[in-house]
Amino acid sequence: MSPHVRRPTYPLAHATRHKPRRLPLVLRFAKGAIHSIIVIPVLLHSLFTVLVVYLDRYVAGSVGLPATIIPSLSIVVGLMLVFRNGTSYDRFWTGRNCLTTIGTSVRNLARGFLVSARGKGEGSKLTEEEKQDTEKIVRVLVAILYAIKHNLRAEFNIPPASLASYPPSSRPSTSRRPSFDGEGNGIHTAKAEYISLLPDGLMGYEDQGLSLPLQLTILVESYIRRGFERGWFHGPQASQMTVQINSLVDAYGKMETIRTTPIPVAHMIHQKQVLLLFNCVLPFAIVDDYGWWSVPIVAIVAFTLYGIEGIGVQLEDPFGYDKNDIKMDGIIEDTRQELMVLLDEWRAKADGRSEGLGGMFD
Template sequence: MPRHHSRTPTFPLYHSTRKKPRRWPLVLRFIKGAIHMDIAVPVVLHALWSALIAYIDRVRDEHIGLPGSIIPSLSIVVGLMLVFRNQTSYDRFWQGNQHMTTIETSIRNLTRSFLTCSHVNGQHPSVEERADTEQTVRILLALIYAAKNHLRAEWNTTPFVLLPNTAEQERRRRESTSIHKPEYEDLLPSQMRGFEDHGLGLLLQLSLRVEAYIKRGHDRGWFHPPQASQLTVQLNQLVSSYGSMETIHLTPLPVAYLIHMRQVLALFGGVLPFALVEEMGWWTILMTSLVMFTLYGIDAIGAQLEDPFGYDKADIKVDAIVEDLRVETGVLLSEWRRGSEMFSK
């Protein structure tokens, strides 16, 4: 009987940590998750250059090779630059993952506190107060969607177009700033207007509503002052991590460094055949291709990790993290509505 490969369920965190048995060893993978297509052009160009050098060396009476001693000097420089490149890129990837986890943890903590403490001992909250709590928890979940879309420049509102008629311009502005994101539109208050076209991020706008809820909870006697202060600290950490992720997204490596590194790589690949051709002949083509495949591959991996919030295979699994958090929050809300014992008063 044929053997079926199935994913191993990992509840909770089903979306972000499912594991599937590998059909092929990683060493044989050349398409899915690999960077071969990104570096194919420069590697092929260096192979053609090596072929030209090997041909010229073969048809000439004298070798055109250079002393092999020049390669170690160049390779040290190339190695140092690539190490710096990948260390910096992986640090951005790791920090981005850490900040995403901080946002997720802050939302979990705030959700737990809002659902458990939104009442006064001996008194049941009114229908309006329960609706207020549920809406705020939904807004908390919308925060991580807003962060994800902001980092990917997938705006929630459509910028309005300036029109000569002031009244018409204002009408179009009101219409164009309505938030329309089907994946989490149901989490937002009805008829909520966004101000992204004015320069205000949706996450910061939503955080104001969460802050207002904390104040209302304090005024109602739900949260005592130290607890309200701690809830505000959690919200501040969430916004701070959002700002740090924004910094990672908006601060690429200096272009001067990237230009110089690519030029050094090209120079190394151009000189390498001259150092190999006298001893290796036509094998110079293969050896140069393998070396440049390795070096350009390391550079391409660094480029993928530099901005880790996109859709590349190597990027942070932002969509999976968000969906797992939505499942968690949905279960908590469902149990809270039916008065589960986990929220025992």
């Protein structure tokens, strides 16, 4: 087997990296790199340096400035870049921890639901309605993960929004139809699995301001109430399950805060201007000492500084599709697969077809 073939392992097969690197990271200029977003400013500063050197050597005589100006500016540039990158990585790390909190809550709730859902008497079985209710709510738990992911990516109206905003004569069918994002573009890929997890007939109300994750947590809490009435959960257990839902909603709220609260525009404007000022002053400070060597020196400095700033831009909103974003698709897929295995084994046990994970659901 080739050493570069991806070898999946379970669990966490989709969220962790198993493919060996073909090239050292120092030689990588495409996947995961930020070169594409900094090439234009680096090129422009290099061309500006060529102009400065040309003027210094052939036109205006010496146009150099005292080199002592550079340390003063470099301190300001360094402090601003450290602040920007530190703030952006904190947003990335907080978002990842919140996703872990949500996944943990979903796991805990699914575990409690499947273990506690059982017949009332010794040896009795669940009714068909109770089995369908439990299976539906475990699927809803997985659907919450997808709903959170899509909401953080501004992919709304999956499933279709409520019909309240449509005139009666123009209301669309309530059957499954292609969903749309905030730009009106059809979203047809990677949504079928998500839609299949939602209860039949569920209608979203995102067009009226109700987020689908919150709507789905209401279904979960309603199931907890029904389980308490059926005698599946005692009071403290039902209370702890409600705490898990509260933790899930709280973590989602923190992720929404990251998504909807960008770095203040005043900071971004000033940082861009300081970077531009520093890289424009630098050629004048080194042209007398380095001549044409100033061009590659300025290019390297601009590459370094704009690269650091570009990393901060990428990490600022960590919920998208970029290589450097949180691997939400893989993490959620791992959780879905994990819970689907538990649900299949629980269903087999409830139907009397097996012992269910070696008697785990006894």
